[in-house]
Amino acid sequence: MVAQNPLFHGRWTMKRFNATVINDIWPEVLFFTLIATMVTLVSKMTPHQLVIPSGLLTVLGTVLGLVISFRTSSAYERYQDGRKMWTNIVTVSKNLAMMFWVHVPSERTIEGLSTEKATLQGVIEKKTMINLIQAFSVSVKHFLRGEPGVYYQDLYPLICFLPRYANADGAHAEEDKLPLWSASDDIEKAYKRKEKNPRAAQDTLGHHPQRTVSLPTGHARGETLVDDSKSEASWFRSLSKNGNTAGRSARRKTFDPEKVLPEVDSRHPLKPARNPPVASLYDYIPLLRIFKWVVRTLLRRAKPQHEIDARLKKKKLDQVESNVPMEICLVLSSYTAFLMQQNLLQPSIATGVTNNITSLQDTLSNLERIRNTPLPFAYQAHLRMSLWLYLLFLPFQIYGTFGYITIPGTAFASFLLLGFLEIGQEIENPFNYDLNDLDLDHFCLSIQRELHEITAYTHPDPSTFIFSPWNHPFAPSDRRSAADLIHGPTYSLPHPKDGPEAGLASIRRTLVNSWREVDRETRHT
Structure with missing residues (x-):
């Protein structure tokens, strides 16, 4: 079967146009085309011939082509590695779910509980751990996209029951809060400090919360969680009363996979599961970024030095580390140890479970390596400057042979070479929201469907x-x-x-x- 041509398949939209590199390279293509036009017109209309020997053209063009090809292939290799790692997450998630669901017995003998209640407790226990396996993939998605914390519509309902304090039975002091929740709460506080007005807060959070914002009291452990965001909660409730909430009701008509998740309370407004950046004028006209940089530089210099130092110090305090996927792996490992201590898991199956959890951690490390290890700046800068110099001198070398065709020839050469260079930079980090990036949301939803399919298995007698x-x-x-x-x-x-x-x-x-x-x-x- 012949694959469909992506250029003629589907409807063209602005988002799809942005997936090409045209909007990124057109200022450079225009610049080099104007240089070629200047060279051609001066050489044609004046006695001056802007021509230089073309001896270096062949040699430098070949070398530059090979270097750009290596740049693009290395970026695509990172793209492929990212896809392989996500395939591994899908496979390991299904293997872990099958081992928990099939090999961990639900029928148990628990003192003080009837057989039916004990069986129900075992089923709830296994299904909860499988939900944590689903939460792992979701947390990896947010981790790779630079979205820290746990307060997201598709993540928080799956892990909100995890312990929050080191001393579960004692007083719940802030100093006893576990790293998972401490880091996430600090991140939310950083959001609040950065936003000075409700409109700015709305833009940063990206949406209004789809869940209630006050924590439940009277948990099974007798735990009472204090809401420390009453002002923010009242603001969101006032928006809802005024009919300004772009909430779930507006999304049910199209695509809202979060509606199948539990309805839980949150002490912080939940951010959306998918929050791609909004395209601005700077994305369509990159030249304007120069003026933005100039204005920002002038404003920074106009500020007193003590304000700049205070801002930098505050920015460092707001940088909170949060490795949610690792925390989930710790819970899964702890559950495996519990099963082994209770003799609920055969040693061979326990080895398989441990190996799969280790594989999840290894995959997370590889994905983090891909995301946090770009090509060296010196290599990228030198390659781009070399290409600019090559395209700058190109019309001077080919005018003697092509004449007026120098103008479209230079435009095509710059479009071709700059396009391949930009493609390498585009797919170097394949974990964002562009159409050229990996569809992480599709992977997570696919894992969710397959895990629910596994738990629908009823263990029938052969x-x-x-x-x-x-x-x-x-x-x-x-x-x-x-x-x-x-x-x-x-x-x-x-x-x-x-x-x-x-x-x-x-x-x-x-x-x-x-x-x-x-x-x-x-x-x-």
């Missing part, structure tokens, strides 16, 4: 479905059902050529005949 009239195990040589075979007399070939024959020898002959018939009928001649 005898209830194997010996069924629907099962024809020996076809095509013997088309009798398993029910007919098991309830009939001693097995014999259905149509023996050398007289009746029964027992294991006839079963083996049936299997050989099935192989021979399948081999003959399935070969294309």
